Amino acid sequence: xxxxxxxxxxxxxxxxxxxxxxxxxxxxxxxxxxxxxxxxxxxxxxxxxxxxxxxxxxxxxxxxxxxxxxxxxxxxxxxxxxxxxxxxxxxxxxxxxxxxxxxxxxxxxxxxxxxxxxxxxxxxxxxxxxxxxxxxxxxxxxxxxx
Numbered sequence: 001x002x003x004x005x006x007x008x009x010x011x012x013x014x015x016x017x018x019x020x021x022x023x024x025x026x027x028x029x030x031x032x033x034x035x036x037x038x039x040x041x042x043x044x045x046x047x048x049x050x051x052x053x054x055x056x057x058x059x060x061x062x063x064x065x066x067x068x069x070x071x072x073x074x075x076x077x078x079x080x081x082x083x084x085x086x087x088x089x090x091x092x093x094x095x096x097x098x099x100x101x102x103x104x105x106x107x108x109x110x111x112x113x114x115x116x117x118x119x120x121x122x123x124x125x126x127x128x129x130x131x132x133x134x135x136x137x138x139x140x141x142x143x144x145x146x
Contacts, residue, residue, distance in 0.1 A: 001069075003029045004037055011042060021075045022096065024103040025049075028069035038071060045073040046082075050089050070105040085129050090122050093129045100133045102126050 001007035007025070014020060023045065030037060031051055038047045049071025072092045074082050085093035091104040107122060108115045 001025045001027045001029075003027070004034075008041060015042070015044070019075075021078060022101065023073040024092075024101060025071050025073070026069065026103070026105045028071055030069055035071070038073060042073060044076050046076060046079060048072045048074070048084050048087055048092050048094050050087050050092065068105070070103055072101060072103045085133070086125065088125075090118070091126065093126065095133065100130060102129070 007028070011023065014023075028038075028049070028051075035047070035049060035051060038049070039045070049069070051069050068089070070090065070092050072094050074094065074096060078096055081097045083095045085095055085100070087093075089105075090107070091102065094101045094103075104122065104126070107119050112118075
């Protein structure tokens with residue numbers, strides 16, 4: 001997305017032309033206090049998202065390019081079929097009907113502090129969410145009376 005305000009116009013065109021049910025976006029660059037912008041500017045969707053800038057904002061003025069932000073927008077007509085599985089600064093996991101949607105922001109580059117630990121944490125959590133969802137679906141299938 002390279003910033004909410006830069007991507008907003010493109011999203012508007014996509015909505016007018018194709019009316020997608022779901023958007024999975026990264027790099028919105030909004031702070032926690034600004035996340036409301038999605039629902040106020042994109043009215044037929046509700047959002048599940050996080051901001052990785054919380055600690056940076058608490059420390060003072062932001063400097064440089066604020067790389068962060070992952071959000072999933074789901075059409076209002078799917079609200080009753082949607083469940084948040086997990087939302088964190090690097091990824092959002094949402095279940096819509098029988099689909100598990102995993103929206104992962106960039107993983108740290110090699111050589112970054114704690115690179116391996118961060119990648120392991122994200123991938124293990126996503127794997128766990130997939131396994132839990134599969135088990136729940138299997139339990140649902142098994143419990144259907146014949």
